[in-house]
Amino acid sequence: MRYLALAADYDGTLASAGTVDTDTIQAIERLVASGRKLILVTGRVLPEILEIFPQISLCERVVAENGAVLYRPATKEITLLAPPPPSAFLEEVQRRKVEHLTLGNSIVATRVPYETVILDIIRDLGLELRIIFNKGAVMVLSDGINKATGLTAALKQLELSPHNIAAIGDGENDHAMLTYSEYAVAVENAVPMLKETADRTTVGDHGHGVIELINELVENDLAVADRSVARHRIALGTQENGGDITFHPARQNLLLAGTSGSGKSTLATGLLERLGERGYQLCVIDPEGDYENFPQAIVLGTAQDGPSHAEILTALANPNNHVVVNLVGLPLQDRPSFFLTLLPKLQELRSKSGRPHWMLVDETHHLLPVDGNPTAPGLMKDLAGMIYVTVHPDHIEHSILKTVDIVFALGKSPDETLKQYCAAIQQPAPAATAARLQPGRAIMWNRASGETPFVLEIAPSTIERRRHRRKYAEGELPPEQSFYFRGPAGQLNLRAHNLLLFMQLGEGVDQATWIHHLRSHDYSTWIKQVIKDEALAQRVHDVEQQAHMPAEESRQLIRSAIEERYTVPAGGDEHTS
DSSP states (O other): OOOOEEEEOTBTTTBBTTBOOHHHHHHHHHHHHTTOEEEEEOSSOHHHHHHHOTTGGGEEEEEEGGGTEEEETTTTEEEEOSOOOOHHHHHHHHHTTOOSOEEOSSOEEEETTTHHHHHHHHHHHTOOEEEEEETTEEEEEETTOSHHHHHHHHHHHHTOOGGGEEEEEOSGGGHHHHHHSSEEEEOTTSOHHHHHHSSEEOSSOHHHHHHHHHHHHHHHTTTTGGGGOOTTOEEEEEETTSOEEEEOSSSOEEEEEESTTSSHHHHHHHHHHHHHHTTOOEEEEETTSTTTTOTTEEEEOOSSOOOOHHHHHHHHTSTTOEEEEEOTTSOGGGHHHHHHHHHHHHHHHHHHHOOOSEEEETTHHHHSBTTOOTTHHHHHTTOOSEEEEESOGGGBOHHHHTTOSEEEEESSOHHHHHHHHHHHTTOOOOOOOOSSOOTTEEEEEETTTTOOOEEEEEOOOHHHHHHHHHHHHHSOOOGGGSEEEOOTTSOOOEEEOSHHHHHHHHHHSOHHHHHHHHHTTHHHHHIIIIIOOHHHHHHHHHHHTOTTSOHHHHHHHHHHHHHHHHOOOTTSOOOOO
16 A cells, blocks of 8 residues: 555635535545545644544544644644744734734634734744735744644654655645645645645545545555656656656566676666655665665665664664665575565555555565575565566566566666566567667666667766766776877877866966867867766856966866866865765
8 A cells, every 4th residue: 555644634625614524524434444544734723623523533643733733633642843922922913903813832823914914023023933824814833834844743653754645735825735745636626826736636626525535545545646746756867869767656666687787786776866865765675785885774784694674674664764684694595585584574564654665676586586485476466666686587586577667678788688588577578779788878668658668878876976076086087088288289198087187287288288278178078078067067168268368367267166076075075066
């Protein structure tokens, strides 16, 4: 189950004229019976919502006062998430005779047109308060408090991720909540701007729209609807024509296959990095210690000792943790059985929390081999959010290969890799695409969509970009990619095989040689074509354009531009932009 909770506004969404009708209540009961949770997120003060909504026990949590109060109906526990309004503010509001006042633990609410008076008071007293509008309502709260922050607190208590939440609302104050959630829905009667924010608008208004959403949640877990959401798509790279390639980070399985040294780890690390940056929880099964340096993750297991199931599950209980399960400390023959006994526990965690959202299994041919453990096909059959990495796709349990949606073939013989994969799943191989790939490229084949395979230029990870930066700064470029200071008459042949040497030689060459290459735009051309740093090339080009600039000044400006982006300081970390 992907969507484990529904966050719903009250007025104008669940309720019409302050009341929730019977059909909507019955839909909520179906939602709860399906194992999902309802989180009520409202601008009303808590005593008010408890009075007008007698079915409050159907809610797992209530976020009241527009994010300032958290309530647990089962225990009646109240948690204040924001400070009370300053006494000076309350005194001034009363002195200026603001009407239609509602006072909560943290919120002060009134109605239009008193927002102008409220703004004057906030300005005159120099307070850090914020006005939030909801149709005709005017709510005043501490800065930084909104429905999204309140929902965040509720999810933390429930150990849920916003990536497993659908949200529905109707007013201006619902923007933050909808943007924060994985699937955002506006009811038909919502304000126009919220409909633009939402991933979808219901056909029905008020409770009828909520029923519409609940029916899809219960019947198919939004399986069709959420694939249409573009805002969560993850970058993979570009096509040869320059078009960006992305994929939807849900309900898909990926296979990364190719010879050793073909770039599988680079592609895998880039995918993990971008998924992690978006808040999707990751679990990497690492039989050979290749992901020990993945910067976002907790690494469990060492070269001497394997990890325990308990510590893995404890780490994953926090939605903000990513975990690398390092199996190097286990005997080679024990690694498959360790993984297969861990897997049911990970599946149980997923059934309760929807996490980890993505699992990567490196050396899949070793952990899930053909004719391996007979329980493996059953365990893996219905799994999604899997990334399988292998040298030998045909050595993986074939029933698992059939669950793959997107195949990436890398290395010297990508077409042969695709043929091996297709032979294993007894499917005709697609037409040949590339006999040999350049580094940083892969053949991508989206089996699920039926698209023709094509060459993908892989989007590099931050780790890879840093490695390339170091190469250009301190490494040795081949002769054909080096810069040569030759001078106006070609009397020199000074080779700069990296940027540091380029700066050193540039400082030492005579003025005529420096100016010759400057006026010819040789510096920016080399940086653009070889270093492939468009931003730096543009800065250098701007210097080259200054025809009357003294030679020494142009040297200094170009040197400074390079040092800002590439020079390695004493601490050992590169500057990045």
